[in-house]
Structure formats: C-alpha cells, structure tokens
Amino acid sequence: MDHQGFLYGYSSVAIAASLLLxxxxxxxxxxxxxxxVQEKTDDELKALTGAIQGSVLGLLALLLGFTFSMSMQRYDNRSMALIDEANAVGTAVLxxxxxxxxxxxxANDLFKHYLGLRVEVGTIGLNxxxxxxxxxxxxxxVQAQLWALAMKAAELDPRPVTSGAFITALNEVIDSQGKRNALLQxxxxxxxxxLLFVVFMSSGAIMGYSxxxxxxxxxxxxMLVSVLITLIVFIIIDLDRPKRGLIQVNQSALVELYEAVAATKDVR
Incomplete structure (x- = not known):
C-alpha cells in the first residue's frame, strides 16, 4: 500500500509560498x-549576534546542499529505473x-497489455x-499469465537458448517493475x-534581529536571499514528489516502446 507523508498532500508551490511568507x-x-532591545545591547553582544547569524546561515546552506543531494539522487534513481524497465520489457518482447x-x-498480446498498464499507471498520483x-x-x-506461458514454452521447447532466454528476460521484467515501484516510495x-524549514525560519528571524x-x-x-532559498527549497520538494510535482520523470522510453509494440501487432 502506498504511504505518503503529511506534506505530500500539499502543492509544492503552496509550500514554497508559505515558506517565503x-x-x-x-x-x-x-x-x-x-x-x-537595541539600546540595551552593547557592541560586543551585537558582534556575537552577527557571528551567530553567520553560523545559522552556514547550517542552512549545509542542510540545503544535503537535502538537495538526497532529492536529486532519488529522482535520478527513478529515472534510471524507468529506463531499466523499458529495456527489460523491450528485450523480453524481442x-x-x-x-x-x-x-x-x-505473448505479444500480453506484453502489449502489460506495457499499456505500465504507461497508464505512470500518470496516476501516489495518493x-x-x-x-x-x-x-x-x-x-498479466505477469502471472506471462509466467504460465513461459512454463508452457519450457515444456514444449526446454532448450536454454530459446525458452530459457525468454524466461530470463521475463524474470528481469518482473524484477524491474518491483524495483521501480519500490523507488517511488x-x-x-x-x-x-x-528540520530544513525550522532552520529556514530561524535564519529569517536572526537576520531580522541582527x-x-x-x-x-x-x-x-x-528579500533576495529569502527568494533564492525558497526557490531551492521548491526544487528540493518538487524533485522528491513522484507523480505530483512539476518536475516529473520522462516516460518517453516506455511510451515509445508501447507504441512500437502496438504498431507491430497492428501490422500483423
């Protein structure tokens, strides 16, 4: 069962706008x-406040870099998982x-149906x-039907270079689908x-206090610093939202494969 956090239910644009405000x-x-407290604060304490401000902004920069790296890595993993699945299905179709x-x-009919399902589910939100x-x-x-067909093929032709090769490819198809589903979570x-949001707000407060x-x-x-940081936070959130954010994994590899398989079948 898909499980998403509290923030997933809100638009990344709305979250970024709320953070800026x-x-x-x-x-x-x-x-x-x-x-x-200006008149009650001496120069030494003001200097100390400036040092604390620099430390908080440094912590914010560290968290931004760390979080951006995490979200970008997950986006890349989802992109590669889709390409791997398309390659696995393409090999099995051949x-x-x-x-x-x-x-x-x-087998061709089942793969056509399978690809149609994988393309269509890619447009449905995780929520x-x-x-x-x-x-x-x-x-x-459909996977079960394909596996049953592979077992039947192995009985008719048990050679590893024919039915065995198809079974290996089909196993990779099933594995790639499971891996892609796991990466979505x-x-x-x-x-x-x-934590990033708390440090973000604290940075605004300490800058204003200073x-x-x-x-x-x-x-x-x-305002310039706030807008720039908000844009970075927006990119982090959007990259980390499969099926919901503005930045989405390109499904063209699966779509093109589906169109090619459908066209081949239509010709037959």
Whole structure:
C-alpha cells in the first residue's frame, strides 16, 4: 500500500509560498525584537549576534546542499529505473520470437497489455491508492499469465537458448517493475524537510534581529536571499514528489516502446 507523508498532500508551490511568507514574517518579528532591545545591547553582544547569524546561515546552506543531494539522487534513481524497465520489457518482447510459434501471438498480446498498464499507471498520483492498487493487481495478473506461458514454452521447447532466454528476460521484467515501484516510495524523510524549514525560519528571524540591533532595515538583501532559498527549497520538494510535482520523470522510453509494440501487432 502506498504511504505518503503529511506534506505530500500539499502543492509544492503552496509550500514554497508559505515558506517565503513565513521567513518574511519571522524576519519582521526578529527586526522588531532587535529594535526593542537595541539600546540595551552593547557592541560586543551585537558582534556575537552577527557571528551567530553567520553560523545559522552556514547550517542552512549545509542542510540545503544535503537535502538537495538526497532529492536529486532519488529522482535520478527513478529515472534510471524507468529506463531499466523499458529495456527489460523491450528485450523480453524481442525474445518472444524464440518461443514456439503457437505461443507467440498470445505473448505479444500480453506484453502489449502489460506495457499499456505500465504507461497508464505512470500518470496516476501516489495518493490515489485505490486506482494504483487496481493497476498493480492487474499488472500482477498479466505477469502471472506471462509466467504460465513461459512454463508452457519450457515444456514444449526446454532448450536454454530459446525458452530459457525468454524466461530470463521475463524474470528481469518482473524484477524491474518491483524495483521501480519500490523507488517511488523512497523519498527524503519528512523530518529532514521539517528540520530544513525550522532552520529556514530561524535564519529569517536572526537576520531580522541582527538588522534590528543595527537599527537599519535591509529589505532588499533579505528579500533576495529569502527568494533564492525558497526557490531551492521548491526544487528540493518538487524533485522528491513522484507523480505530483512539476518536475516529473520522462516516460518517453516506455511510451515509445508501447507504441512500437502496438504498431507491430497492428501490422500483423
């Protein structure tokens, strides 16, 4: 069963916009607090506040780099898993020609149906658990039919260079489908994102507090830094949202294979 965290139910654009408003709000609160204690704070404490501000911003940069690396790696893994699945299915489709002649039409029909299911399920969000469960069950049924056909082929022609080669390819198809499904569930832990958000807000507050102590508001630099950090956070969240964010894995490899298999079948 697909399980997503709390944040997955919200749009990445809405989360990024909320973060931007949040950091600006905390910056304003920090500025007003800094202005309030300005006269009670000596130069040494102001310098110490500047050092703490640099440390917090350094921690934020570290977390941004770490989290971006995690989300990018997961996106790359999902992309490679789709390509591996397309290659595995393509190889199995070619090896259908090694099966006994009477089994080839059925195998082609099953692979056409299988590819159609894999392409269509790729457009369904992970939060639509009922629809995805239905597609996964139907996919498992087609896999079972293909495996039964492979066993029948092995009885008719037990040679490893014919039926054996097809069985090996079919096994890779099943493994690649399971691997791709597993990678869809591997995302950046939500606690890491929440920690990033806390440090994000704290950075806005400490920048505002430091400005308040100096008595000078730095609106343009703070706004620029806030917008840039928000954009990076948006990319991190969007990369980590399979089937939901704006940045999606390109399914053209599977789609082109499906179209090629369908066209070949239509010609026959």
């Amino acid at each position: 949040g950091i600006l709000l905390f910056n304003e609160l920090g500025f007003r607090l800094g202005r309030y 090896r259908v020609q090694l099966l006994p002649q009477e089994l080839q039409p059925q 639509d658990t009922q629809t995805r469960a239905r597609f996964n069950n139907e996919t498992a049924q 591997m995302q950046v832990p939500e606690v890491v994102l929440l 400005s308040g102590l100096s008595g000078k508001r730095m609106f343009v630099p703070v």
